[in-house]
Amino acid sequence: MTLQMNRREFLAGSGALVVSVLLPGVQNAAAATQASRHDLKPDQLSSYISINQDGSAVGWVGKVDMGQGTDIGWIKIIADELDLHPDRVSMVQGHTEETVDQGGASGSTGIWRAGLALRNAAAEARLTLVEMAAAKLGVAADQLVVDNGVVSVKGTPGKKTTYGELIGGKHFNVQLEWNKQYGNLLLVKGRAKPKAASEYKVVGKPGTRRRGIAAKLYGTAENMVDVKVPGMLHGRVIRPPVAGAIPVAVDEASVKNIPGVKVVWQKGFIGLVAPKEWDAVRAARALKVTWSDVKPPFPDQKEIYNHIRKAKVMKRDNEQNVGDVDAAFAGAARVVEATYEWPFQSHASMAPACAVADVRADQITVWTGGQKPHHCRDGVALMFGLPDEKVIVHSMVGPGSYGRNDSGDATMDAAVLSKAVGKPVRVQYMRHDGTQWDPKAPASVHTARAAVDKDGKVLAWHYESKGFSRQEFFRDEGKPERTLAGQLLDWPLKPVWLFGPPSESYKFDSRRLASETIAPLLDRASPLRTSHFRDPAGPQVHFGVESFMDELAIATNTDAVQFRMQYLSNKADLAVVKTVAEKANWQPHVGARKQLRGDVYVGQGLAYAVRGGTRVAVVAEVEVNRNTGKVWARRFYVAHDCGQVIAPDLVKQTLEAQIVQTASRALMEEVKFDNRNVTSTDWNTYPIFDIKDVPETIDITLLDHPEQPPFGAGEATVRPLSAALANAIFDATGVRLRQLPLTAEKIKAGWA
Amino acid sequence: MAKIELNVNGKSHTVEAEPDMPLLYALRDDLGMKEPRFGCGLAQCGACTVLMNGSPVRSCVTRVDSVGNAKITTLAGLGTPEKPHKVQAAFIEEQVPQCGFCLNGWVMTSVALLEKNPRPTDSQIREALSGLKCRCGTHMSILRAVKRAAQA
Numbered sequence: 093m094t095l096q097m098n099r100r101e102f103l104a105g106s107g108a109l110v111v112s113v114l115l116p117g118v119q120n121a122a123a124a125t126q127a128s129r130h131d132l133k134p135d136q137l138s139s140y141i142s143i144n145q146d147g148s149a150v151g152w153v154g155k156v157d158m159g160q161g162t163d164i165g166w167i168k169i170i171a172d173e174l175d176l177h178p179d180r181v182s183m184v185q186g187h188t189e190e191t192v193d194q195g196g197a198s199g200s201t202g203i204w205r206a207g208l209a210l211r212n213a214a215a216e217a218r219l220t221l222v223e224m225a226a227a228k229l230g231v232a233a234d235q236l237v238v239d240n241g242v243v244s245v246k247g248t249p250g251k252k253t254t255y256g257e258l259i260g261g262k263h264f265n266v267q268l269e270w271n272k273q274y275g276n277l278l279l280v281k282g283r284a285k286p287k288a289a290s291e292y293k294v295v296g297k298p299g300t301r302r303r304g305i306a307a308k309l310y311g312t313a314e315n316m317v318d319v320k321v322p323g324m325l326h327g328r329v330i331r332p333p334v335a336g337a338i339p340v341a342v343d344e345a346s347v348k349n350i351p352g353v354k355v356v357w358q359k360g361f362i363g364l365v366a367p368k369e370w371d372a373v374r375a376a377r378a379l380k381v382t383w384s385d386v387k388p389p390f391p392d393q394k395e396i397y398n399h400i401r402k403a404k405v406m407k408r409d410n411e412q413n414v415g416d417v418d419a420a421f422a423g424a425a426r427v428v429e430a431t432y433e434w435p436f437q438s439h440a441s442m443a444p445a446c447a448v449a450d451v452r453a454d455q456i457t458v459w460t461g462g463q464k465p466h467h468c469r470d471g472v473a474l475m476f477g478l479p480d481e482k483v484i485v486h487s488m489v490g491p492g493s494y495g496r497n498d499s500g501d502a503t504m505d506a507a508v509l510s511k512a513v514g515k516p517v518r519v520q521y522m523r524h525d526g527t528q529w530d531p532k533a534p535a536s537v538h539t540a541r542a543a544v545d546k547d548g549k550v551l552a553w554h555y556e557s558k559g560f561s562r563q564e565f566f567r568d569e570g571k572p573e574r575t576l577a578g579q580l581l582d583w584p585l586k587p588v589w590l591f592g593p594p595s596e597s598y599k600f601d602s603r604r605l606a607s608e609t610i611a612p613l614l615d616r617a618s619p620l621r622t623s624h625f626r627d628p629a630g631p632q633v634h635f636g637v638e639s640f641m642d643e644l645a646i647a648t649n650t651d652a653v654q655f656r657m658q659y660l661s662n663k664a665d666l667a668v669v670k671t672v673a674e675k676a677n678w679q680p681h682v683g684a685r686k687q688l689r690g691d692v693y694v695g696q697g698l699a700y701a702v703r704g705g706t707r708v709a710v711v712a713e714v715e716v717n718r719n720t721g722k723v724w725a726r727r728f729y730v731a732h733d734c735g736q737v738i739a740p741d742l743v744k745q746t747l748e749a750q751i752v753q754t755a756s757r758a759l760m761e762e763v764k765f766d767n768r769n770v771t772s773t774d775w776n777t778y779p780i781f782d783i784k785d786v787p788e789t790i791d792i793t794l795l796d797h798p799e800q801p802p803f804g805a806g807e808a809t810v811r812p813l814s815a816a817l818a819n820a821i822f823d824a825t826g827v828r829l830r831q832l833p834l835t836a837e838k839i840k841a842g843w844a
Numbered sequence: 845m846a847k848i849e850l851n852v853n854g855k856s857h858t859v860e861a862e863p864d865m866p867l868l869y870a871l872r873d874d875l876g877m878k879e880p881r882f883g884c885g886l887a888q889c890g891a892c893t894v895l896m897n898g899s900p901v902r903s904c905v906t907r908v909d910s911v912g913n914a915k916i917t918t919l920a921g922l923g924t925p926e927k928p929h930k931v932q933a934a935f936i937e938e939q940v941p942q943c944g945f946c947l948n949g950w951v952m953t954s955v956a957l958l959e960k961n962p963r964p965t966d967s968q969i970r971e972a973l974s975g976l977k978c979r980c981g982t983h984m985s986i987l988r989a990v991k992r993a994a995q996a
Contacts, residue, residue, distance in 0.1 A: 158942070158943065159941065159942030159943040159944065159980060160942055301939060302939055305935075305936055305939055305940070305941060305944075306925060306936050308941045308944035308947055309919070309928075309932045309935050309936050309941075309947065309951065310919065310920060310923070310924065310925060310928075310932065311877070311878055311879030311918060311919035311920035311948075312878070312920065313878075313944065314878070315878070315881070315944075315945065317881060317882065318878045368873065369869055369872075369873050370861070370862065370865045370866075370869045370873070373869075373885075374862075440979060441979055442883060442889070442891065442943060442945040442946050442977065442978065442979040442980070443881060443882060443883045443884075443891060443945050489943065489944070490943065490945075491883070491943055491945035491979075492942065492943035492945060492979050492980045493943075520882060522885060523883075523884040523885055523886060523888075745939065745985065746942075748981075748984050748985070749942060749980050749981035749982050749984075749985075750981065751981070752981030752982075752983050752984065753979070753980065753981035754981075756981070774884055774886055774888055775884060775886070775888035775889055775977060776886075776888060780977065780979065781981070781983070782974050782975065782976075783970050783973045783974055783976065783978075783983050783986070783987070784970045784971070784974050786983040786984065786987075787984070790984060
């Protein structure tokens with residue numbers, strides 16, 4: 093077995109499997125049906141770990157790596173517990189027939205939650221194997237040692253057996269203690285105690301390389317867009333020019349010259365299929381549709397924050413109320429106040445989503461590039477009234493995914509079209525389907541106040557967020573009404589009102605934190621419907637929090653680092669701030685320094701945040717052109733504490749990419765709309781970072797705590813980044829930007 | 845429909861297609877190639893990039909009937925695991941891609957850059973690769989990889 097071997101080759105090569113159906117992804121399912129499916133239960137060891145005939149191991153996980161190398165984290169964890177070389181461990185991820193529902197890629201819980209389940213399962217597998225070896229070799233289990241899957245008697249290395257000989261190709265019949273949860277919260281444990289951190293050989297060490305990279309470079313990797321099944325038609329959907337309009341007439345004659353086109357019109361849903369992809373593309377452009385005359389649903393974009401301020405509150409969450417906040421403000425020598433605003437943002441995934449569905453009367457097969465295959469299965473099953481086990485979802489590599497992007501809509505569109513035409517249908521969205529019509533990160537307004545006494549001590553802090561829901565239609569495609577197709581087919585809506593509180597450890601005597609959620613501008617099939625986008629609501633909330641802390645530090649005549657050292661109560665929080673300040677060679681200062689170097693003002697800004705158990709502090713160094721106001725985020729320094737680090741090189745790489753993506757959101761990204769529709773439809777109307785915009789250096793320090801459990805690393809750094817940039821821009825220019833994106837126009841307006 | 849000859853990775857192919865169909869669809873759907881990809885259909889991202897007589901073009905907006913005798917090279921035509929192109933080798937060494945969907949643009953454009961300018965400066969690399977998109981944010985790894993390839 094080699095590093096580059098993919099799952100299919102691996103499974104086929106393991107010898108225990110019969111491959112009967114030659115469809116993309118299906119080999120795994122066919123194989124799994126014989127090899128593992130018999131006992132896919134959350135309390136069975138075999139649902140998480142199996143041993144092949146050659147003694148190599150497979151980890152099975154109901155989550156999906158989206159490219160950051162989470163699978164390598166799992167492999168390292170399993171390898172260390174099993175005493176196997178990581179090259180002899182592979183993962184099967186996300187396939188609904190092969191893995192238990194562990195929630196898909198979600199909330200940076202890949203290592204944080206599933207990693208612990210796999211660690212416990214692998215430890216139990218090793219214990220079981222050593223007990224089997226003890227019986228076979230006729231010695232006590234404590235007389236055995238394991239080296240790369242070879243179990244031998246201490247001092248008598250010739251007396252040995254192997255994992256492959258003990259159980260290869262057969263399954264463990266071992267029950268685990270299961271916490272009765274599915275999804276992210278699923279946890280299992282056995283009798284075995286996982287190893288102490290000091291015993292790990294690959295966990296916490298760099299050097300285990302990600303798999304599948306070479307195949308991507310040689311053009312041989314199989315992506316979602318490469319899935320082809322026999323008899324497959326190509327589908328496209330047609331969206332209305334005014335959001336909320338539905339088709340009232342369709343002129344099929346407008347596409348009669350294009351071969352094989354079949355229009356599918358059901359209630360508000362309209363799409364078409366054609367045997368050739370290009371024919372589907374041009375037919376979707378040519379099809380004449382008459383749309384219902386609806387009132388333009390959106391306010392003037394300039395009014396969006398006023399709309400949020402005035403909008404009826406659907407739900408208020410009083411997240412923290414400590415001490416007598418009102419008395420503190422009433423008795424304050426001074427009150428510092430500010431308001432911050434965050435726009436709608438698009439996932440704008442690298443490619444618009446693609447999906448293939450084959451919907452038959454009693455069996456549905458779906459291929460998805462999304463992050464939650466089990467939820468995809470649940471939604472499709474409900475849509476067509478089949479039990480879950482009649483829907484098979486194959487998890488494919490998609491075009492990146494950082495939350496509930498357009499993938500969940502494409503799978504359901506493909507399924508609706510397939511059901512209508514009785515053939516497998518591949519839907520590949522056009523660019524506008526991905527940018528204009530994907531679920532958006534919510535726009536919001538954040539109000540911060542602090543009560544300060546006559547000596548400049550902060551007595552009380554009051555922070556309120558108000559915005560569109562981070563889960564207007566929940567966070568996945570697990571029910572039909574959570575998809576565009578389901579909404580267009582009139583499934584009853586069940587909106588979830590949720591925003592979220594800050595996560596920090598400032599020890600002010602009293603505090604009040606609350607968030608309020610408002611209704612969507614258009615309740616059904618809206619291009620401004622809102623859901624999860626990387627650290628949902630976290631960047632919005634902490635842009636306000638950490639910008640305000642910078643303002644509060646200045647208002648109390650305190651350096652920004654000193655302010656955190658004075659008020660943060662958590663030791664780990666203090667450690668990340670102290671570390672990043674040292675790394676960035678932070679020079680204590682109060683207020684904007686406006687240091688001019690040539691044609692640019694330079695400045696440094698600090699921000700910190702907590703997400704789950706992960707703590708991160710960032711210093712941004714910016715250059716702002718004195719003439720144009722253009723910002724270059726030239727350097728970032730990051731101190732990151734996610735507990736036990738599993739794969740330090742991969743954590744650093746994912747932080748680096750996370751910083752680039754989030755800096756793009758902070759400096760450039762805002763979904764534009766007029767009163768009829770979203771007008772950000774492509775990369776020109778929704779610009780993101782160009783390579784000319786990315787930093788010169790990103791300096792990352794990981795504070796490793798091997799004695800702790802591992803926490804997530806996929807999202808925490810998103811949280812403080814925008815405020816670090818706004819604070820740096822203030823230091824450079826004296827202009828305080830309280831509304832994203834942090835653009836040159838706004839800086840110049842501040843100078844005027 | 846017209847019969848159109850294409851020279852792709854050194855092999856001659858004939859496709860039957862509408863003359864205004866973009867080359868991308870001929871490569872993917874008619875020739876079954878996986879490497880050039882649809883990212884926008886608007887020449888704004890580069891995911892569909894191929895080399896045409898050594899120069900990077902966006903196959904999503906290149907009419908298939910405009911190709912003529914030009915030699916098309918795709919990612920798979922650059923090199924193989926046994927004999928990788930130095931840009932492919934460098935991208936693998938630097939472990940560049942996350943989702944990897946955008947790679948065609950970065951790799952093909954880097955290949956063309958290094959043909960013309962074997963020792964580009966950092967700013968020349970940024971200039972040459974400007975206009976390509978990567979949503980995962982792997983740009984720092986891309987810059988390292990192109991520098992590595994230039995030193996190979």
